[in-house]
Amino acid sequence: MATLTDRLDHLLGKKTADVLAEVFDIHTAQDLLRHYPHRYATKxxxxxxxxxxxxxxxxxxxxxxxxxxxxxxxxxxxxxxxxxxxxxxxxxxxxxxxxxxxxxxxxxxxxxxxxxxxxxxxxxxxxxxxxxxxxxxxxxxxxxxxxxxxxxxxxxxxxxxxxxxxxxxxxxxxxxxxRDLIPLYPATREVESWTLMKCVRQVLDQLDDVEDPLPEAVRREHGLIGLDEALRIVHLPDTKEEVTRARDRLRFDEAAALQLVLAQRRHTAVARSAPACPPHPDGIAAAFEEMLPFTLTDGQQTVADEISADLSRPHPMNRLLQGEVGSGKTVVALRAMLQVIDGGYQCALLAPTEVLAAQHARSLRQMLGNLGSAGELGAAEGATRVTLLTGSMSVPARRAAMLEAVSGDAGIVIGTHALIQDKVEFFNLGMVVVDEQHRFGVEQRDALRSRGRDGVSPHLLVMTATPIPRTIAMTVLGDLETSTLRELPRGRSPIVSKVVPARERPAWVDRAWERIREEVAQGRQAYVVCSRIGEGDEDGPDAKEQNTVAALALFDELRFGALSELRVGLLHGRLPADEKDAVMKDFTAGRIDVLVCTTVVEVGVDVPNATVMVLKDADRFGVSQLHQLRGRVGRGAHPGLCILITDMKPNSPAFQRLSAVAGTNDGFELAQLDLAQRREGDVLGAAQSGTLSTLRLLSLLDHEDVIESARVFAQAVVTVDPELTAHPGLASMVTAALASDRIEFLDKS
CATH class of the missing domain: 2.40.50.140 (Nucleic acid-binding proteins)
Structure with missing residues (x-):
């Protein structure tokens, strides 16, 4: 007889076991039995x-x-x-x-x-x-x-x-x-489904009764069958109802294993020490609030209070701040950073692009005024300094910025991946803010979190304007507490979106350029966004066949054609850093009427005078990306207009997707649509969640109730047994139900 931990070379012979190990990384009876049929042939x-x-x-x-x-x-x-x-x-x-x-x-x-x-x-x-x-x-x-x-x-x-x-x-x-139902397995040319079926039947014939790691009370509460029964039935069912019962149980195993890992991580985080930074009534944070020219929304105040309470504790804050485009996350994050600075610590703000990093530096300095100009003439008492550090800076400028970081002169250091490099040191880092967290891999996030002094862990705040469905928040980011900003600041103008079928209605494309001319005539500005820079930058293998328009080509076409009377600028990722910065400064100052660009303006770029955005080949962008880009307009006193131009036919799925985006400004509704269309494997980008796409039975789209139940169960277990020493079956289930690379992924996050 055999147990789940027995090696397959003892059960199936070395030749078969070696092939299964090489092709599927299957080594034990448990590995094989967790390789579930993906469907069943019926008579x-x-x-x-x-x-x-x-x-x-x-x-x-x-x-x-x-x-x-x-x-x-x-x-x-x-x-x-x-x-x-x-x-x-x-x-x-x-x-x-x-x-x-x-x-x-x-x-x-x-x-x-x-x-x-x-x-x-x-x-x-x-x-x-x-x-x-x-x-x-x-x-x-x-x-x-x-x-x-x-x-x-x-x-x-x-x-x-x-x-x-x-x-x-x-x-x-x-x-x-x-058999009424014949199992069909994920297979390859080297190992066919029928070979797997034969191996599974061999192992099941030798398998002892499997001890169940889930307590009977939990199984009864959720209506789950035993693990032994589930493993046997899922491979050799007699009815579709049996398949459903077996999958329900095994799906809960996957959710529970995932949530147990996250619960252990939350417990470990609480056990670490962090700088306690309670509010100072006479500090720079209080002075900043007094000088704000507006009142925080109720949502901003609530979230700010949650973060303030986290920062006051001697354990690291691990919080996700998600909110609509333009909901005011930056001012909330700045308020939090100032509270940490009042406590005598530094803050690091990590941005995904140099354009956004420079934008953050400008906007934070502007919001702080003389509170952000320490060491300069006219600086306020107790002022701090905002320092920008990027990879393309000149050597002298970079050295100066690194010196301000390591000496402690800079209270806020803003940068891109350059901040993660080993040579960058901080005097006393107390908080890390990661903007647009889905752009960064978990290793990159963790690199900054390890920069605290004397073993102290900095507080962590990750922000995103791409709303995250609750199931994703409970899994990929399940170790983070979540705060959400739904309402927009007072005075924010609405955005109207329209889809233009370019082939069927070419005159409507001409009208788009006319709308830009009309807005500029009234003193406003516009963006024109392309999916690629120039030749050789196809967004996908079939970009040329679809005749996607490059930014370089459209820039020349517009400035010598439909928009020849306007001041047209160009911005893309290949420009030198100083040139990118100069273009953005000119656009922000109103010296450029129309900015032809790529997605370098997707996040964080704030030009309140911009009211129109035209997206060429809009079908080439994802749902969340479209919503992010659209959020660059309507940020001031005037309404925003977003025009989505596509060559797709009105009855095509791509056109229907664009129509769905145009039909709502609710980012949370669009996030759910994005998840439904792309599934969970890439909704946050490969660096963040690609490994989750290998979940066998659990869907982050369809099984929110299972994930929630597993989360409650896992938290209860880890609270009393953090290392699962009293629950060896659950500890084994963690490693069995989840692939080893996924555990490593979660550990690193």
Missing amino acids: GAGLGAQRPPEGSHLTVVARVSKTDLRAMRSGRGFLLKVTLMSDEKDAASTETIDATFFNGQKVKHLITKGTRAMFSGKVKYFNDKPELTHPSYLLLPEVGDDGLIAGSIRGAGELAGMARGALDGGDVDMTVFE
């Missing part, structure tokens, strides 16, 4: 008096009564059309069904008149007659034989594959086809 309905419904799956044992080989209309190849008469004992002998094979010249010598075979495929209707199109098939022995197929397998598709998997001593055991 379907046999031929009878009832007409099978369109699209239903039909598996029939039949005899070929007629064949007809025809040349295809294209002149390439032949179709073999055959008529099948049911050979099942309980079928009406007069019922027939047609089947069509595309590679007729290849199968004509096998599928001949009088041949007895099993055929399986989906039913389609042509001229009101049911037909199987290119079904899988397996030639069968004549009735009265011993039920074995001797010699080579003759057939193609799933049925022939099942037969190869059922080979035993040179013969095919036909009992594999007697």
